[in-house]
Amino acid sequence: ETTIKWWQQAVVYQVYPRSFQDTNHDGIGDIQGIIDHLDYLKQLGIDVIWLNPIYQSPNDDNGYDISDYQKIASEFGTMADFDRLLAAAHDRDLRIIMDLVVNHTSDEHAWFKQSRASRDNAYRDFYFWRAGNGEKAPNNWDSAFGGSAWQYDDKTQEYYLHIFSKKQPDLNWENPRLRQSIYDMMTWWLDKGIDGFRMDVINQISKLPGLPDGPAKPNSDYGDSRVTNGPRVHEFLKEMHQKVLSKYDIMTVGETHGVTPADALKYAGTTSQELDMVFEFQHLKLDNSQHGFGKWSTRKTPLVGLKQVINEWQTGLHGAAWNSLFWNNHDTPRAVSRFGNDTPQYRERSAKMLATCLHLLQGTPYIYQGEEIGMTNAHFKQLSDYRDIETLNAYQEIVTDQHRLSSADMMARIEANSRDNSRTPMQWNQTANAGFSDAQPWLNVNANYPTVNVEAALADHQSVWYYYQKLIALRHDYPLVTLGDFKLLLPADEAVFMYERRWQNKTWLVICNFTATTIERDLTSVLTAQPELIISNYDDDAGNKLRPYEAKVYGL
Numbered sequence: 001e002t003t004i005k006w007w008q009q010a011v012v013y014q015v016y017p018r019s020f021q022d023t024n025h026d027g028i029g030d031i032q033g034i035i036d037h038l039d040y041l042k043q044l045g046i047d048v049i050w051l052n053p054i055y056q057s058p059n060d061d062n063g064y065d066i067s068d069y070q071k072i073a074s075e076f077g078t079m080a081d082f083d084r085l086l087a088a089a090h091d092r093d094l095r096i097i098m099d100l101v102v103n104h105t106s107d108e109h110a111w112f113k114q115s116r117a118s119r120d121n122a123y124r125d126f127y128f129w130r131a132g133n134g135e136k137a138p139n140n141w142d143s144a145f146g147g148s149a150w151q152y153d154d155k156t157q158e159y160y161l162h163i164f165s166k167k168q169p170d171l172n173w174e175n176p177r178l179r180q181s182i183y184d185m186m187t188w189w190l191d192k193g194i195d196g197f198r199m200d201v202i203n204q205i206s207k208l209p210g211l212p213d214g215p216a217k218p219n220s221d222y223g224d225s226r227v228t229n230g231p232r233v234h235e236f237l238k239e240m241h242q243k244v245l246s247k248y249d250i251m252t253v254g255e256t257h258g259v260t261p262a263d264a265l266k267y268a269g270t271t272s273q274e275l276d277m278v279f280e281f282q283h284l285k286l287d288n289s290q291h292g293f294g295k296w297s298t299r300k301t302p303l304v305g306l307k308q309v310i311n312e313w314q315t316g317l318h319g320a321a322w323n324s325l326f327w328n329n330h331d332t333p334r335a336v337s338r339f340g341n342d343t344p345q346y347r348e349r350s351a352k353m354l355a356t357c358l359h360l361l362q363g364t365p366y367i368y369q370g371e372e373i374g375m376t377n378a379h380f381k382q383l384s385d386y387r388d389i390e391t392l393n394a395y396q397e398i399v400t401d402q403h404r405l406s407s408a409d410m411m412a413r414i415e416a417n418s419r420d421n422s423r424t425p426m427q428w429n430q431t432a433n434a435g436f437s438d439a440q441p442w443l444n445v446n447a448n449y450p451t452v453n454v455e456a457a458l459a460d461h462q463s464v465w466y467y468y469q470k471l472i473a474l475r476h477d478y479p480l481v482t483l484g485d486f487k488l489l490l491p492a493d494e495a496v497f498m499y500e501r502r503w504q505n506k507t508w509l510v511i512c513n514f515t516a517t518t519i520e521r522d523l524t525s526v527l528t529a530q531p532e533l534i535i536s537n538y539d540d541d542a543g544n545k546l547r548p549y550e551a552k553v554y555g556l
């Protein structure tokens with residue numbers, strides 16, 4: 001008998017609160033807006049909600065700069081509202097996990113205010129303070145959001161480290177008092193009854209001692225050991241597990257850029273006593289620029305490379321750790337625009353194909369809000385339409401300051417990759433502002449909301465929404481989806497993603513055409529005489545013919 005942990009059979013739905021539902025007419029989503037849609041999420045069939053940060057924050061980076069971990073941001077509501085949300089979710093058997101952002105705080109957090117007050121303050125060592133190197137910063141590191149990773153502070157005439165914006169100073173995990181303060185805060189939330197944490201850039205909490213120079217950007221994307229997977233990270237996470245996590249029946253998922261399957265076995269192996277799973281990003285970096293522009297590229301992800309990465313994660317973790325499965329989140333373009341085809345002709349078909357491909361894998365799937373109706377990239381053309389600090393800083397640096405790209409070229413790259421693509425307001429119906437708010441939203445609604453919205457999706461039984469509902473139910477109904485092993489077929493095929501899942505004496509075959517053309521593949525060798533069609537995004541089966549973005553799953 002295999003025992004399945006609840007989070008292994010669960011489907012998680014990510015809510016970006018700022019863009020989900022506004023209820024008090026300020027153009028910003030709020031906690032009441034989430035409460036109002038719990039029945040909607042229940043109907044979809046998901047089990048767990050992951051909330052992006054809702055803590056008090058000056059919002060330099062949309063809540064990832066926290067000034068008080070134990071207060072709710074006033075634009076989202078109050079702690080009483082949060083308590084009502086948690087109770088209302090639990091009433092419906094929905095769990096809630098919170099974002100935990102403990103690699104850095106806001107510079108407006110009380111700890112940092114103390115820390116910057118004097119060199120001998122008791123909180124000084126909660127952060128990284130260093131003397132300059134002559135007139136220069138302590139080392140050559142660049143921040144992930146552009147410019148130096150060091151900010152000079154007049155008051156005490158030293159620099160502090162910030163891997164992200166200068167309003168996000170990095171916490172110094174070498175300090176045991178800092179660690180205990182974090183554990184106390186986590187315990188406080190868990191005692192409230194929350195069901196776990198998504199841990200922001202958690203593999204960056206241990207920095208390489210000496211903070212040595214190297215390539216200017218300590219690129220966490222590819223596991224630069226100066227900031228990523230550092231020497232004490234596993235020690236810290238084991239301590240956190242022992243002192244906090246092990247005491248609760250919760251789920252934890254670490255956001256870990258720059259990890260390989262071998263790293264994941266350390267962070268989230270069945271016996272590692274650290275985390276339950278990690279988000280890997282190898283599958284989301286295959287379209288990065290090959291010319292030093294990082295994520296700012298208009299390349300398409302090559303299917304063969306994508307299959308290879310997914311194959312390594314599926315087989316490398318099987319029986320030894322647990323995968324998280326996702327195509328998109330609040331930092332990425334929309335899945336259908338990036339991996340599918342967001343033209344009216346193919347939007348729904350390709351959204352269903354991508355969903356099939358992901359939801360039949362082994363692991364815990366994460367649905368990003370709006371994905372279930374096939375929401376697309378924003379396709380904003382003006383820089384003034386964007387709000388995201390990463391986007392605005394990148395334009396400033398690459399175009400305005402360094403003249404490395406023309407404005408038009410950079411705007412095309414921003415259109416394809418800006419984090420605001422996934423942050424536009426949720427499209428509920430065809431009324432003004434897509435029913436998200438009756439005030440001007442903090443970020444414009446996608447122009448396609450009159451056709452792409454929840455109300456329209458719920459009225460159409462062929463919609464992407466009902467297809468997601470069916471996929472979620474398959475996971476809940478068939479242990480094979482949770483437990484089966486994975487075998488990639490046709491690894492070199494540039495158009496078709498085909499794999500088998502096998503459990504006990506059952507085999508399912510998943511076939512996905514990633515292109516807009518009809519192609520033929522000889523399926524006779526892999527199909528039994530009477531295969532059962534379990535789910536498909538076409539109404540009929542054309543056998544060896546695979547139509548544009550066709551997806552089908554057979555039980556053999």
Ligand code: TEU
Pocket residue numbers: 061064065101144164200201220255257295330331390419
């Ligand atoms: O993202 C981590 C991170 O490394 C980002 O810089 C990511 O690479 C980038 O968004 C991709 O373009 C996490 C959060 O998910 C993100 O929203 C925060 O801005 C960041 O941490 C800092 O807290």
Ligand code: CA
Pocket residue numbers: 021022023024025026027028029030075
């Ligand atoms: Ca509001």
